[in-house]
Amino acid sequence: MDDEPRPTAQEMIDRLAGPLSPWSRVRAMVALVAGLAGAAFVGALWSSEGALPGRTHLAFALFLAFCLAWAAYGGWLVTRRVPLFATDRVIAAWLAVVASAATTALVAAFTTPPLPALAVGGAFLAAALLLAVRAHTRRAALLRRKHLLERRPAPD
Numbered sequence: 001m002d003d004e005p006r007p008t009a010q011e012m013i014d015r016l017a018g019p020l021s022p023w024s025r026v027r028a029m030v031a032l033v034a035g036l037a038g039a040a041f042v043g044a045l046w047s048s049e050g051a052l053p054g055r056t057h058l059a060f061a062l063f064l065a066f067c068l069a070w071a072a073y074g075g076w077l078v079t080r081r082v083p084l085f086a087t088d089r090v091i092a093a094w095l096a097v098v099a100s101a102a103t104t105a106l107v108a109a110f111t112t113p114p115l116p117a118l119a120v121g122g123a124f125l126a127a128a129l130l131l132a133v134r135a136h137t138r139r140a141a142l143l144r145r146k147h148l149l150e151r152r153p154a155p156d
Contacts, residue, residue, distance in 0.1 A: 024088075025078065031092075032074025038067035055110055062106060066099050085146065086139035093132035100125040 046060040073095060077088050104121025108114040 028074050028077035031070050035067050035071025035074055039064055042067055062102055069095055085142045089135040090139050093135040096128035097132050100128045
């Protein structure tokens, strides 16, 4: 018989799922750098313009907020030192849903006729919602597995 103590469920999970794979770190860095670069570009463009209509200021503010949200997401992801159980994908999917919905609403509100903007924006919104549902489903499956591992009794 083996007198060595059996690892806990959390220790097993930690061994199986490292903090972030190299590919996940690359994706996180891309989100961080692209968000910061986009924010710098939009901010510089916005500040270099003279008098703009209110809706243009709203559009610039919205795009700047989206860029900063992606930069914050990338920064959060890069600093994680624990398994995320697909939380990163859920957050990214909801960022995409909010960005798609807000952009669609803004563009449709200020275009004539709004139908083409609504059609294209609706397609992007549908894709983002599909990704959000898939991310939630995957996260729920991973959390169920984790809970099963935690409740599994040690064999005698």
